[in-house]
Amino acid sequence: MTYRMTQQIDCMRNGLKTNMIDQKAQDYFYKNVWQSNIHLFKHSGENLIKEINKTEPKFVIDAGCALNFFKGKIPNLVGYDPVFKEADIVCGHFDAPFKPECADVILALGSINWGDHDDIANMLIKVKSWLKPGGRLYMRGAPGGYKSDKGLQWFQWGMKQIHEFARLMDFDVEWCELEYNLTGPNGGTLPERLWPHRYVWLYRRKLIK
Ligand SMILES: C[S@@+](CC[C@H](N)C(=O)[O-])C[C@H]1O[C@@H](n2cnc3c(N)ncnc32)[C@H](O)[C@@H]1O
Numbered sequence: 001m002t003y004r005m006t007q008q009i010d011c012m013r014n015g016l017k018t019n020m021i022d023q024k025a026q027d028y029f030y031k032n033v034w035q036s037n038i039h040l041f042k043h044s045g046e047n048l049i050k051e052i053n054k055t056e057p058k059f060v061i062d063a064g065c066a067l068n069f070f071k072g073k074i075p076n077l078v079g080y081d082p083v084f085k086e087a088d089i090v091c092g093h094f095d096a097p098f099k100p101e102c103a104d105v106i107l108a109l110g111s112i113n114w115g116d117h118d119d120i121a122n123m124l125i126k127v128k129s130w131l132k133p134g135g136r137l138y139m140r141g142a143p144g145g146y147k148s149d150k151g152l153q154w155f156q157w158g159m160k161q162i163h164e165f166a167r168l169m170d171f172d173v174e175w176c177e178l179e180y181n182l183t184g185p186n187g188g189t190l191p192e193r194l195w196p197h198r199y200v201w202l203y204r205r206k207l208i209k
Pocket of ligand 1: 026063067081093094
């Protein structure tokens with residue numbers, strides 16, 4: 001099936017199981033092991049508030065928002081997450097109830113990061129369906145996980161994959177930065193992480209359909 005065909009049947013994907021993702025293991029990990037460190041990020045934390053607010057978006061979705069860090073800091077923002085009660089809506093990507101092309105900005109910071117190529121494509125197709133043409137999708141992707149993250153399959157995000165999915169999804173890559181924790185032991189990474197770096201980038205939905 002071509003990418004354009006999968007776009008047509010996007011609405012039928014709700015309820016479909018993802019390929020390689022163990023959602024129960026993920027939920028356990030984020031609830032019991034993982035700790036938010038969004039305050040340590042240079043490119044995908046506090047800095048995004050000013051950057052996003054200057055575009056005066058009418059509707060912003062924080063996909064996989066965890067503690068809903070941006071709530072009240074970015075107006076018109078709704079956050080969803082399958083695990084955290086701080087979310088406005090407790091659900092995952094495939095159950096989130098948004099209308100097509102409703103959002104000017106979507107944040108998917110660390111929340112499209114598991115499974116195989118098809119899992120990532122399915123999640124991107126889903127979030128893209130809510131994005132207005134010309135809209136912005138801020139992404140953070142880690143190429144590896146933590147020492148104690150049994151059951152999680154991390155997608156190996158890198159520059160090649162970022163550009164490959166841009167072509168597949170009809171996105172432009174507006175910018176891309178390496179993201180390290182600003183403070184912490186081992187020269188700025190957290191001790192439990194297998195790799196010190198992550199990627200942060202901005203996908204812009206092309207104006208073509
Ligand atoms: C690395 S954390 C990032 C949280 C937050 N965006 C941040 O930057 O601090 C990944 C988040 O994705 C959420 N998540 C896991 N599975 C998800 C799914 N299927 N749909 C949406 N979010 C999911 C987790 O519960 C977790 O809060």
